[in-house]
Amino acid sequence: MKRFAELLDRLVLTPARNAKLKLLADHFDEAPDPDRGLALAAITGDLDIPGVKPAMLRQLVTERMDPVLFAYSYDYVGDLAETVSLVWQAPPDQVPSEHDLSLHECVERLISAGRMDGPAVFAGLLDRLGASERFALIKLVTGGLRVGVSARLAKQALAQFGNVDITEIEELWHGLAPPYVELFAWLEGRTAKPVSAALAPFRPVMLAHAVGDGDLRKIDPGDYAAEWKWDGIRVQAVAEGGERRLYSRTGDEISGAFPDLVEHLDFDAAIDGELLVGIPGEKTGSFSDLQQRLNRKSVSAKIRAQYPAFIRCYDLLVVEGSDMRGATFRERRQRLSHFVSTLPADRFDLSPLIDFGGWEELERLRANPPHPIIEGVMLKRWDAPYLAGRPKGPWFKWKRDPHTVDAVLMYAQRGHGKRSSFYSDYTFGVWAGPPGAPELVPVGKAYFGFTDEELRQIDKYVRDNTIDRFGPVRAVRADREQGLVLEVAFEGLNRSQRHKSGLAMRFPRIARLRWDKPAAEADRLETLQALVD
Amino acid sequence: MGHCKPSKPAWNGYPARMRAQDILRSRPEGLYCPPGDFFIDPVRPVKRALITHGHADHARAGHGSVLATRETLAIMGLRYGEGFAGATQAAVAGQTLRLDGASVTFHPAGHVLGSAQIAVEKDGLRIVASGDYKRASDPTCAAFEPVACDVFITEATFALPVFRHPDPADEIARLVKSLQQFPERAHLVGAYSLGKAQRVIAMLRQAGYDKTIFIHGALATLCDYYESEGVELGPLAPATVETASAADFAGAVIVAPPSTFADRWARRFPDPVACFASGWMRIRQRAKQRGVELPLILSDHADWDELVATIRDTGAGEVWVTHGREEALVRWCEINAIAARPLHLVGYEDEGD
Numbered sequence: 001m002k003r004f005a006e007l008l009d010r011l012v013l014t015p016a017r018n019a020k021l022k023l024l025a026d027h028f029d030e031a032p033d034p035d036r037g038l039a040l041a042a043i044t045g046d047l048d049i050p051g052v053k054p055a056m057l058r059q060l061v062t063e064r065m066d067p068v069l070f071a072y073s074y075d076y077v078g079d080l081a082e083t084v085s086l087v088w089q090a091p092p093d094q095v096p097s098e099h100d101l102s103l104h105e106c107v108e109r110l111i112s113a114g115r116m117d118g119p120a121v122f123a124g125l126l127d128r129l130g131a132s133e134r135f136a137l138i139k140l141v142t143g144g145l146r147v148g149v150s151a152r153l154a155k156q157a158l159a160q161f162g163n164v165d166i167t168e169i170e171e172l173w174h175g176l177a178p179p180y181v182e183l184f185a186w187l188e189g190r191t192a193k194p195v196s197a198a199l200a201p202f203r204p205v206m207l208a209h210a211v212g213d214g215d216l217r218k219i220d221p222g223d224y225a226a227e228w229k230w231d232g233i234r235v236q237a238v239a240e241g242g243e244r245r246l247y248s249r250t251g252d253e254i255s256g257a258f259p260d261l262v263e264h265l266d267f268d269a270a271i272d273g274e275l276l277v278g279i280p281g282e283k284t285g286s287f288s289d290l291q292q293r294l295n296r297k298s299v300s301a302k303i304r305a306q307y308p309a310f311i312r313c314y315d316l317l318v319v320e321g322s323d324m325r326g327a328t329f330r331e332r333r334q335r336l337s338h339f340v341s342t343l344p345a346d347r348f349d350l351s352p353l354i355d356f357g358g359w360e361e362l363e364r365l366r367a368n369p370p371h372p373i374i375e376g377v378m379l380k381r382w383d384a385p386y387l388a389g390r391p392k393g394p395w396f397k398w399k400r401d402p403h404t405v406d407a408v409l410m411y412a413q414r415g416h417g418k419r420s421s422f423y424s425d426y427t428f429g430v431w432a433g434p435p436g437a438p439e440l441v442p443v444g445k446a447y448f449g450f451t452d453e454e455l456r457q458i459d460k461y462v463r464d465n466t467i468d469r470f471g472p473v474r475a476v477r478a479d480r481e482q483g484l485v486l487e488v489a490f491e492g493l494n495r496s497q498r499h500k501s502g503l504a505m506r507f508p509r510i511a512r513l514r515w516d517k518p519a520a521e522a523d524r525l526e527t528l529q530a531l532v533d
Numbered sequence: 534m535g536h537c538k539p540s541k542p543a544w545n546g547y548p549a550r551m552r553a554q555d556i557l558r559s560r561p562e563g564l565y566c567p568p569g570d571f572f573i574d575p576v577r578p579v580k581r582a583l584i585t586h587g588h589a590d591h592a593r594a595g596h597g598s599v600l601a602t603r604e605t606l607a608i609m610g611l612r613y614g615e616g617f618a619g620a621t622q623a624a625v626a627g628q629t630l631r632l633d634g635a636s637v638t639f640h641p642a643g644h645v646l647g648s649a650q651i652a653v654e655k656d657g658l659r660i661v662a663s664g665d666y667k668r669a670s671d672p673t674c675a676a677f678e679p680v681a682c683d684v685f686i687t688e689a690t691f692a693l694p695v696f697r698h699p700d701p702a703d704e705i706a707r708l709v710k711s712l713q714q715f716p717e718r719a720h721l722v723g724a725y726s727l728g729k730a731q732r733v734i735a736m737l738r739q740a741g742y743d744k745t746i747f748i749h750g751a752l753a754t755l756c757d758y759y760e761s762e763g764v765e766l767g768p769l770a771p772a773t774v775e776t777a778s779a780a781d782f783a784g785a786v787i788v789a790p791p792s793t794f795a796d797r798w799a800r801r802f803p804d805p806v807a808c809f810a811s812g813w814m815r816i817r818q819r820a821k822q823r824g825v826e827l828p829l830i831l832s833d834h835a836d837w838d839e840l841v842a843t844i845r846d847t848g849a850g851e852v853w854v855t856h857g858r859e860e861a862l863v864r865w866c867e868i869n870a871i872a873a874r875p876l877h878l879v880g881y882e883d884e885g886d
Contacts, residue, residue: 006707012817013826016804019715026714065694066868072861073695077816086695086815131697131815414795420807420824421799471822472795 001129003031004039004103005136011147015416020149024157028184035103037179040158042140044151046178049110050118052141057084060123064089081142085135090127101128104179106137152250162187167204167388170251174198199243202236202251203270203317203325204388208378208395215396216359223383225329226354226362228369229376229397230312231287231492232276233294237311239265240318246275257296261309264347269339272315272386273351276373277307280349284373287506288494312351313340317386325386329394332386366400375491376400402489403531404511405430406522408440409484412462414472415447422455423462423474426510428486432501432525440478441501441525446488449509458484458513483519487512493532503528553684553851556635556655557662559878564662564686568634568655571600573662576881583624583637585664586648587612587727590881600624600632602639604647604762608727611754624649626675642666643677644833645728646759652680660684661847667832668839669701672735673728673764677843685849686876689857690834690886691812698812698836704829705736708786711806711827712742716784719802720827723791723809725885726752728833730788731759733810734766736831737786747772747782749789749798774801794824812836812886832886841865856881 007027014020024043028036041047061084062070070087077083090096106125113121122141126134139145155173159166164187175196176183185191234249244265246255255262258275277285277293285307292307293299316324316336324332333353340350354377356362366377376399384394407428415424425447429440450458461476461484468475477483489511496504557566563575571581578595585591585601587608592601594613598620599606609617624630624639626649639649644665652661661682668677691698712720724730730752737746745768748756753771760766770776772787782802791809793799809825812832820828835843840862844852851872854862859875866873 009817010827013820013828015826019826022714066864068864069694069861072858072864073693076693076858077695078818082817083695086697131699414824416824416826418804420805421795421797472824 001101001103001106001133001136003027004035004042005130005132007039008136008139008145008147009132011149014148016418017153020153021157021160024149024154025161028158028161028187033181033184034179037181037184038103038107040154040180041178042145043147043149043154047107047140049107049141050113050115051143052118052122052138054080054142056119057081057138057142060084060119060126061088081138082135085131085138088126088131088134094127097128101125101133107140110141151252155251158183158187162189165389168193170202170204171388172196172201173251174201174245174253200238200240200245200270202238202245202247202253204251205234205236205249205272206315206386206388206395207249207390208397209390209392211379211396211398219379221356221358221362223381224379224396225333225382226356227314227351227378227380228354228371228374229378229399230274230276230284230351231373231375232274232290232312234272235275235311236270236272236317237261237265238270238318239267240270241268257293257299258309259299260304261311261347264344267339267343268320269316270318271311271313271336271339271348272317273311273313273348275309276312277309279308279346280310280312281345284371286373286494287492291494308346310347310349312349314351315386328383328385329380330382362398366398369400374400402491402507402511403493404487404489405443405528406485406514406517407443407488408478408519408522409458409461409476409486410440410442410478412458412474412476419455422459424455424459426458426486428488429478430501430523430525430528438480438524442499443501443503443525443528444488444490444505444508446486446508446510449489449511450513454510454513478519480520483522485514485517485519485522486510487514493528495532501525501528503532552656552658553660556658557653557660557684557686559876564876564878566632566635566653569632569637569653571632571637573651573653574664574881581632582618583651584609585642585651585662586644588645588665588885590885591664594618598622600630600637602626602647602649605649607758608647608755611758629654638680640678640680641675643668643671643674646674646731646762646764648674650677650680652682658683660686661849662686663688663843665690665834666843667835668843669698669832669836671701671732671833672739673731673759679843679846681848683849684851684853685844685847686853686855687840687844687862688834689840689854689859689862691832691836692840692854692858692862694837694861696812696815696836697838698815698832699830701736701831702740704810704831705733705740708737708808708827708829709740709742711808712784712786715806717803718784719782719805720784720786721794721799721802721805721807722786722788722829723794723807723811723825724788726790727755729810729831729886730790731756731764731766732833733788733829733831734769735764738765738767742786743767744785745770747777747785747787749787749793751790751793752788772801779803791823834886844871 010023073087074083155169158169175198182194186193236247238245244262248254277289316332379396381394407430410429411427412423413425427442427445429442431438432441433439465477466474467477488508490505490508492506494504562577564573572579573583574591575582580597582596583600587605592609594617596618599618600622603623606621626639629636629638635655638652642648642650642664650661650663659682661680665688666677724733748769806826808827810829810831813819814828814830852866853876855876855878863873
């Protein structure tokens with residue numbers, strides 16, 4: 001349990017992705033089976049142990065200590081799980097045990113305890129653990145570790161640990177169960193790769209490279225099909241042997257949030273497509289609309305009716321038992337076209353191809369797409385098979401140029417890791433209010449897009465023009481007479497009730513520093529509002 | 534006794550308190566002893582000061598005379614220059630001195646090098662002012678000695694049941710492990726320049742770490758002084774770009790005051806792991822707010838268990854609680870039938886550690 005607790009403590013405070021990968025891979029190396037597999041399951045959210053409610057935690061702790069002292073403590077710390085882990089004390093007559101209770105022992109005891117014994121077993125475990133381990137155990141049973149590690153990152157760490165490609169892990173994942181003993185055996189080279197026994201497994205998706213400088217000159221338009229790039233989420237819908245599953249592009253199952261769609265996976269195939277909301281042929285909802293349906297464990301009938309989900313189909317991986325991935329895009333597309341025509345038209349449609357004569361014509365179409373939910377075009381080689389990962393050449397994405405706005409730097413926050421001595425996270429605003437008395441309203445925050453040299457320049461500007469400090473944040477002088485104008489590029493705008501401006505930018509980054517531009521000439525809020533309306 | 538305020542009549546069962554307040558009482562300048570005419574750790578210049586230890590909020594310059602341990606006087610001299618007081622006198626631990634109508638004895642407090650508790654006695658009533666103290670092991674200073682007394686004045690920096698400092702050796706072991714896991718990154722350890730910095734370095738040496746440790750310029754004088762007092766700190770070098778290149782800092786330990794992390798000074802180190810050695814690191818949100826990646830829960834102040842154990846060890850019938858979270862410790866005393874009250878002294882940091 002000590003190792004697991006230490007892993008969680010370090011992950012939660014480690015900002016850098018590579019450092020997190022290192023911590024995870026080292027843990028897989030050091031911890032024995034089945035502890036490491038249980039740790040992995042805890043992080044990916046695949047560990048199912050009986051839950052403990054906050055009220056019960058509070059009751060258990062106040063049975064053991066003065067409620068007033070507990071209240072002072074909780075008030076100071078602010079987090080119930082952490083407070084309980086710190087104030088908990090074993091009964092004075094308990095003989096301290098030399099043996100470190102393993103994660104596996106804790107999980108097993110919790111699972112085998114009945115509903116009646118649950119609290120007592122849980123308290124007994126807390127008695128035998130140190131503060132950090134108690135915190136880890138409480139987080140396990142109250143749900144939600146919140147250590148800043150996605151399932152995807154955990155799989156990446158497994159790939160790094162076993163020196164295999166992540167697509168191999170993703171492909172296997174849904175056939176495996178905690179504590180993943182056979183997976184670790186394979187990753188350590190002790191056994192052959194496990195064979196996935198799961199029905200309707202995830203197949204690693206094929207991804208595209210962005211079109212780079214000169215790429216188009218090297219390829220022949222005649223070799224490629226062009227297709228709109230829709231702004232939803234990429235999914236894989238699989239139905240095999242009665243099992244129906246909807247996966248995200250990283251292999252996480254999202255069926256629970258889309259029962260209306262899963263109900264219609266009444267076929268024997270694996271489809272690659274874009275998940276959108278609306279009604280095919282009539283209305284394609286925006287990404288904001290789609291967000292109403294994302295990251296939910298369950299979904300109400302009202303939301304389902306308001307934002308019906310459908311799939312715009314791009315590709316066909318498997319159909320009626322035959323694996324199509326080795327076939328060319330041309331053949332797959334033909335089969336897909338026929339297949340989609342047999343599916344319910346309100347839940348599936350075929351992603352249309354774009355008829356184009358050459359790159360210049362395609363560029364014109366890309367700049368003026370026929371629908372606002374299009375974020376660019378995809379190029380797919382007619383003769384390419386469906387390959388896992390991101391091979392260079394067969395597929396390209398050619399995104400629409402981003403929107404830009406000239407905004408004024410308002411606040412700067414110190415970064416983490418390498419950037420901990422730099423003010424590197426910038427909140428910027430645009431002018432709003434009456435033209436005679438305009439004021440800046442924040443519209444977004446960005447922390448990349450600039451070079452190291454530009455970072456040094458902005459950092460100096462922030463230090464020289466600070467007007468207020470709030471912990472790690474500095475307010476920077478920003479008024480009509482003086483302010484640093486940032487050209488901010490972004491992919492789109494969503495309506496937001498959380499921000500004073502009523503807008504939330506998608507994927508904002510600093511495109512250019514406009515040292516030359518007077519702050520008074522930065523953009524107004526109306527310019528941004530026009531993009532949403 | 535006849536002159537007591539009517540609200541606190543002499544027959545209320547607390548005769549000790551009535552007399553204790555005649556021996557030590559709080560004044561704007563600090564804790565004052567009328568029969569001895571001296572202050573303990575005064576925050577303003579006074580005629581006669583007794584100083585528990587060298588931290589700046591307890592030891593200030595400009596007093597007429599200062600009585601403190603030899604080490605504390607030396608530390609004050611290093612920080613403020615030799616003329617920091619009109620006159621100085623070194624107190625020897627365990628030796629009782631007569632100051633006008635009171636007698637005083639210094640006893641080790643285990644906080645930093647030279648730190649002391651001060652026992653003040655008159656007419657058979659003994660009050661011990663703890664200053665700052667801890668009970669955990671520390672290779673850089675003499676260990677705390679509990680002193681039997683009638684009234685114990687305790688600090689309360691970490692006086693909440695959430696503060697239970699882990700074994701210091703385990704914390705150092707986590708730092709050593711991280712150095713092995715991330716050999717390409719500099720480990721920047723934030724530690725206050727008097728006491729904590731030398732303790733971290735000495736403990737790293739105890740753990741077998743024998744490489745050069747780089748130190749911020751602000752630590753140099755005090756590290757030299759600790760070494761001259763026989764605290765072995767091993768090879769140290771200034772963390773300057775003149776004496777070492779960025780590559781030398783990869784995988785190295787650099788010890789610096791925590792305030793320097795946000796300075797441009799910190800930029801010379803490759804992808805630093807921000808570590809902070811402090812009792813406050815027990816609270817995750819504190820570590821997060823400061824951008825600390827590797828919190829080291831190492832404190833020079835007593836934790837909750839040490840505070841309550843010390844109150845019991847002194848056998849005091851009455852406890853005065855000062856600088857920190859007084860209310861929780863007062864509550865604990867109430868539950869355990871020990872008279873207690875907060876002693877409001879101004880001017881001390883209750884956040885330093």
